[in-house]
Amino acid sequence: xxxxxxxxxxxxxxxxxxxxxxxxxxxNGEGYRERHLPSNIPxxxxxxxxxxxxxxxxxxxxxxxxxSPVEPRPIEPMPAPEIVSETAxxxxxxxxLDLHEDTPVLDQQNVPVAWTLQLASFRDEANAKALRKKLxxxxxxxxxxxxxxxVKVYVGPDVQRSKLEALQxxxxxxxxxxxxxxxFTTQ
Numbered sequence: 001x002x003x004x005x006x007x008x009x010x011x012x013x014x015x016x017x018x019x020x021x022x023x024x025x026x027x028n029g030e031g032y033r034e035r036h037l038p039s040n041i042p043x044x045x046x047x048x049x050x051x052x053x054x055x056x057x058x059x060x061x062x063x064x065x066x067x068s069p070v071e072p073r074p075i076e077p078m079p080a081p082e083i084v085s086e087t088a089x090x091x092x093x094x095x096x097l098d099l100h101e102d103t104p105v106l107d108q109q110n111v112p113v114a115w116t117l118q119l120a121s122f123r124d125e126a127n128a129k130a131l132r133k134k135l136x137x138x139x140x141x142x143x144x145x146x147x148x149x150x151v152k153v154y155v156g157p158d159v160q161r162s163k164l165e166a167l168q169x170x171x172x173x174x175x176x177x178x179x180x181x182x183x184f185t186t187q
Contacts, residue, residue: 072105072113104159114184116156117164119177125151138174140167157184 105113119135122128128144128151135142140155155171158164164181171177 067108070108072107075104075106075112112159114157114159115161115164115181116154116158116184117168117171117179118152118154118182119171119179120153121150122153123149123151127151128153134175135171140171155179 107113120128120131122131125146131153132142132144135153135155141157143154145152145154155167156164161181168179168181171179
């Protein structure tokens with residue numbers, strides 16, 4: 001080992017030993033004084049009495065599982081409205097429901113089963129809007145829905161499938177559109 005390296009090692013060892021001896025003498029903790037300050041925090045308030053409330057309504061049925069399908073129930077026709085006096089304005093006519101051919105029914109949630117006529121599906125929304133404008137101009141109830149990338153054009157809904165079947169042949173003759181009748185949903 002050369003002389004310069006040996007001197008450096010001896011010097012470093014001397015500094016370490018001096019630090020080990022002097023450090024505890026300087027930092028022994030004699031100058032530290034703990035401060036005792038008075039606490040201005042008030043006492044905790046008393047906890048309120050716990051009141052248990054009993055539910056007054058019965059718990060709702062569990063709807064996490066899908067209900068099994070139930071046969072639809074037929075809707076009974078409403079009685080004809082009675083005219084009270086001749087001076088009163090005539091009531092609005094009831095919808096034209098031919099209950100003998102196609103009776104409206106309710107599903108298991110007591111919602112009327114309705115049908116709609118799907119006429120076309122377009123990728124381009126402008127084409128769907130143009131067809132909708134033509135059909136509205138012809139006096140039909142028309143709506144569109146975006147399903148994925150397609151925009152579908154529907155006519156309806158109606159609770160009588162037979163009316164939509166007649167409308168389907170009419171639209172085929174007038175516009176050349178072959179539609180399909182599907183169950184109406186709000187989604």
